[in-house]
Amino acid sequence: MSELRPLVAVKPLEHFDGLELPAYETSDSAGMDLRAAIPADEPLHVEAGRRVMVPTGLRIALPSGFEAQIRPRSGLALNHGVTVLNSPGTIDADYRGEINVLLINHGAGRFTIERGMRIAQMVIATVTQLEWMTSMELSDTERGGGGFGSTGTR
Numbered sequence: 001m002s003e004l005r006p007l008v009a010v011k012p013l014e015h016f017d018g019l020e021l022p023a024y025e026t027s028d029s030a031g032m033d034l035r036a037a038i039p040a041d042e043p044l045h046v047e048a049g050r051r052v053m054v055p056t057g058l059r060i061a062l063p064s065g066f067e068a069q070i071r072p073r074s075g076l077a078l079n080h081g082v083t084v085l086n087s088p089g090t091i092d093a094d095y096r097g098e099i100n101v102l103l104i105n106h107g108a109g110r111f112t113i114e115r116g117m118r119i120a121q122m123v124i125a126t127v128t129q130l131e132w133m134t135s136m137e138l139s140d141t142e143r144g145g146g147g148f149g150s151t152g153t154r
Contacts, residue, residue, distance in 0.1 A: 012058060031071060036054050043114045048105055052103055054100060054113060060091070063093060067127050070084055070089035081107030084104075084120050085102045
């Protein structure tokens with residue numbers, strides 16, 4: 001069965017040349033991998049505890065009512081301690097600049113990012129906007145005002 005998917009305009013920048021566009025790796029994938037669009041002869045070395053902004057070489061035009069969420073890749077987090085610092089990062093529908101990924105190295109040693117390396121994943125999601133209504137009372141719930149840990153440890 002073929003599903004119609006929204007079309008999103010993507011503008012590859014000059015430093016993206018030769019890299020692959022983000023794509024779903026399996027039929028049920030939620031995210032598409034983003035790649036590092038850095039010079040092949042200038043890898044980024046991220047020391048332990050440091051952060052770096054990594055260009056992807058892509059600009060997109062999301063339709064109104066959508067966002068792109070930039071999320072960590074689980075393999076980088078598990079194997080190297082490298083993750084997206086502001087996870088999830090949000091690309092709003094009206095943003096037209098280059099997508100950059102803010103990575104941090106929580107690992108014990110230096111991590112090297114090379115051209116074309118899959119550095120994060122991008123998930124496209126629908127957005128719901130709401131309006132606030134000031135109220136003197138809120139409805140009661142079983143949880144009430146219970147915060148961290150209030151629903152139990154099981």
